[in-house]
Amino acid sequence: MAIQRMDNVGIVVEDMDAAVAFFLELGMELEGRAEVGGLVADRCTGLDGVRCEIAMVRTPDGHSRLELAKYISPAAISAPRNQPHNILGTHRVMFAVDDIKDTVARLRPHGAELVGEIARFEDSYLLCYLRGPEGIIVGLAEQLS
Numbered sequence: 001m002a003i004q005r006m007d008n009v010g011i012v013v014e015d016m017d018a019a020v021a022f023f024l025e026l027g028m029e030l031e032g033r034a035e036v037g038g039l040v041a042d043r044c045t046g047l048d049g050v051r052c053e054i055a056m057v058r059t060p061d062g063h064s065r066l067e068l069a070k071y072i073s074p075a076a077i078s079a080p081r082n083q084p085h086n087i088l089g090t091h092r093v094m095f096a097v098d099d100i101k102d103t104v105a106r107l108r109p110h111g112a113e114l115v116g117e118i119a120r121f122e123d124s125y126l127l128c129y130l131r132g133p134e135g136i137i138v139g140l141a142e143q144l145s
Contacts, residue, residue: 008056010067011068012071036054048074066093092129100126125144
């Protein structure tokens with residue numbers, strides 16, 4: 001038995017509007033927003049009394065999605081947002097972009113900060129990690145000719 005596809009990556013956020021604006025500026029498209037809760041949400045998450053706002057954003061090709069979730073109840077639990085990239089369980093979301101420098105410049109007004117710097121991998125890629133809303137690590141890769 002094999003998986004059919006990866007459906008989405010979920011990210012818990014505190015400021016839904018800021019997170020949606022960030023990913024829309026990156027070039028993703030908003031599929032929709034809704035509020036979820038009830039018995040199914042409780043059973044699935046292992047939490048009681050779940051009520052959260054979700055927003056689903058997708059890449060322009062329609063193959064990849066992020067589900068942004070803002071917990072109304074129970075309240076989200078805060079954690080340090082500027083941990084180094086090598087912490088166990090640390091994740092990042094990587095996107096291929098046309099122009100890495102322009103993308104970073106467009107995301108800065110939305111709170112993006114480079115984790116390190118834009119680096120060149122041989123003659124293949126320009127790469128960088130940046131922190132987006134809620135400290136989310138976002139990777140960017142620009143393929144060179």
